[in-house]
Amino acid sequence: GRKNPDMGTTRKHAVIDPATGKIDRGIFSDRAIYDEEMEKIFGRAWxxxxxxxxxxxxxxxxxxxxxxxxxxxxxxxxxxxxxxxxxxxxxxxxxxxxxxxxxxxxxxxxxxxxxxxxxxxxxxxxxxxxxxxxxxxxxxxxxxxxxxxYAGLIFATWAKDAPGLEAYLGDARWYLDTVFNRRDGGMQALGPTKWLEPANWKTMVDNCSDNYHVPTSHLSSAAVQSRFLGRPRLSHDDQFRSPNKHVFVNGHAITFRDADDNQPRYMHGVSTETMRLFEDYHRATTPEVERRLGTLRARRVQLGNHSIFPNGILGFRLALPRGPLKTEFWHFVLLERDAPEELKRVIRIGSQANNGAAGMFEQDDVDNWRQVTEASTSRFARRHKQDLSMGVGHAGPHPDYPGLVSERYISENNQRLFYMRWEQFMNADSWAGIPLDPIRARFDGTATMRG
Ligand code: FES
Ligand code: FE
Missing domain, CATH: 2.102.10.10 (Rieske [2Fe-2S] iron-sulphur domain)
Structure with a gap:
């Protein structure tokens, strides 16, 4: 362990240096660390x-x-x-x-x-x-x-001293509402598709705020879709210039589109013919969403990839740990219950084409996660730390958006913060030692917690 300047105590687990973004690779393969994660993270978190x-x-x-x-x-x-x-x-x-x-x-x-x-x-x-x-x-x-x-999603915790779910999700809910709480009729889940990957569960969580890999890892998958839609190829420049943002609250990592163009949701990977279905649906439902969420969230904020600490991911998806070197993925499709059947069909097909065991984008991703995991098993390679230094010092509070917001869309701020959150859980004796960000957001017209 080493001295924690904030707490004045010795941290048992000190795996990340926040100033340099260097992290120990051992946390992706070490059995003792994994066992402790099961107790201190999965035994406590919602x-x-x-x-x-x-x-x-x-x-x-x-x-x-x-x-x-x-x-x-x-x-x-x-x-x-x-x-x-x-x-x-x-x-x-x-x-x-x-x-x-x-x-x-x-x-x-x-x-x-x-x-x-x-x-x-x-x-x-x-x-x-x-x-x-x-x-x-x-x-x-x-x-x-x-x-x-929360909004139909069910959470559970073993910890008797856990804070309520509302406090646990905190201001992340402000963003999550834009997918999970849009319509009066709520959502329905289909699935899951389940499969196993030889990867540590954290490698996938890490990837949720990783917009950096997209133009490289997904170049060929994206090219197929761009060609089909008659759009320009995906490039790094698009990502670097993007007005989109990412934000971190209480361990939850969120990316969102920040553009005043009121785009239809879920449009990725559809054909030009089905585009109109999405546009019609969006136009018809926007007044309802504005009433529920307010204008800013209904028209401007569009949720991208996100993770809910520790292992809930990307819409509705679970990365279930099965040992340090194995993860079981559960991929669901979430649909707005009152959407037209034809639209639901298109979303279902699009979701399965991109993600899930046979998804085009999924296969690009899991190959990376497998290799990141495998590298961590070598005693020699482990002496050399992972580098998560991108954008150190370039995140903070934002006037319009709750949480800790990165200046750039391409940044490793959320990954660094995830491992700092991981340390907070691993080093605390009880929930009393795990800090929570205060809720600051205004949830205009939003349905509150149920259950
Ligand atoms: Fe369940 Fe005996 S009745 S183990
Ligand atoms: Fe990806």
Whole structure:
């Protein structure tokens, strides 16, 4: 460890030098660090685990994960959401073996202990005959996490001392609203597509604010689309001149389009014929969005790639850690529920064409993440740090936008801040030691937190 000038204490984990942006590569492959991440980050943070549309009715359930832990997301008979550790309290068998379904109760297939979908233990075979009525049912329900929702997205945390979700998301919500909270009818999630990659989970999170790689990594994929749309080729100059911004709040990294051109949303990768569908929809819905979010956010701010600390990504997507060298990706398609069916179809096809296991852009990206991970496994290569120095000292508060805003669209400010946030979690003994940015944004006309 080394001295932390802010805290006057010795930091156990000091992996980034904020002044030079140098970081230790070991954090992408070290098993001990990974185990500590599971405890101190995934065991504490609010984790995005699902969307309300995946469990729309009473007694619906959806099987998901909090870090490596299997979790049953249920909606009980009263409509309340629960996140239950999928581990029988007897010996630990998984009580649910399906991806989703509808059930009032779950019976463990080992000895038959049976739980209600709110987690409570209902039935144990031989409770009198074998257990002499000595079993304390009340203390043997499925382990339950705290659940809160934001705009239909479901988050859960194991930490009893965690702040509320609203404080956790903080001013990031001001930006997230422009995708997740646009319409009165809310959103629906389709999917997920699931697949495994030999990459550390952080390499993908890192990439969410990386606009620098786009003209290089995605040159050929982008060229296919530019040709199709009759547009000029993607270039570094476009990125360097872009008025777009990126911003950081409480560990959440966001990029957004900052242009007063009121562009239709989600237009990437569509054909000229379908363009009009997007334009018509945008024109028809803008008054509603303005009423909900105010003019600035409805007409000017367009969310780009983003990550919600620690591992929720890019719209609605999860990077689930499966060991230091492996990540399971879950890719969902999120649609505005009241959008025309034809538009939904086009978005669904566009999303699958770009992202997901067979997505054109995805395959460009995962190759980078694999190699960044692999480089970190070499004892020799690890002696030489990663360089995240781009734009050091060129970010700060902005008069119009909440959070810590980078001066340029191309910058590694968000990556540096992510690893500083990572250190805050890894070095803190409890939530009391993890700082939160105060909420400063005005959420004009925005629906507030539910659940
Ligand atoms: Fe579940 Fe025994 S392990 S009933
Ligand atoms: Fe990319």
């Amino acid at each position: 984790l995005m685990i699902g969307h309300e549309s995946l469990v729309p009715g009473p007694d619906d359930y959806f099987h998901t994960y909090m870090g490596e832990d299997p979790v049953i997301l249920t909606r009980d008979g009263q409509g309340r959401l629960h996140a239950l550790l999928n581990m029988c309290r007897h010996r630990g068998n998984r009580v649910v073996r399906c991806d989703d379904g509808n059930a009032k109760r779950f019976m463990c297939a080992y000895h038959g202990w049976t739980y209600r979908n709110d987690g409570s233990l209902e039935h144990v075979p031989g409770k009198s005959e074998a257990y002499y009525d000595a079993l304390d049912f009340a203390s043997l329900g499925l382990i339950e996490a705290h659940v809160e929702t």
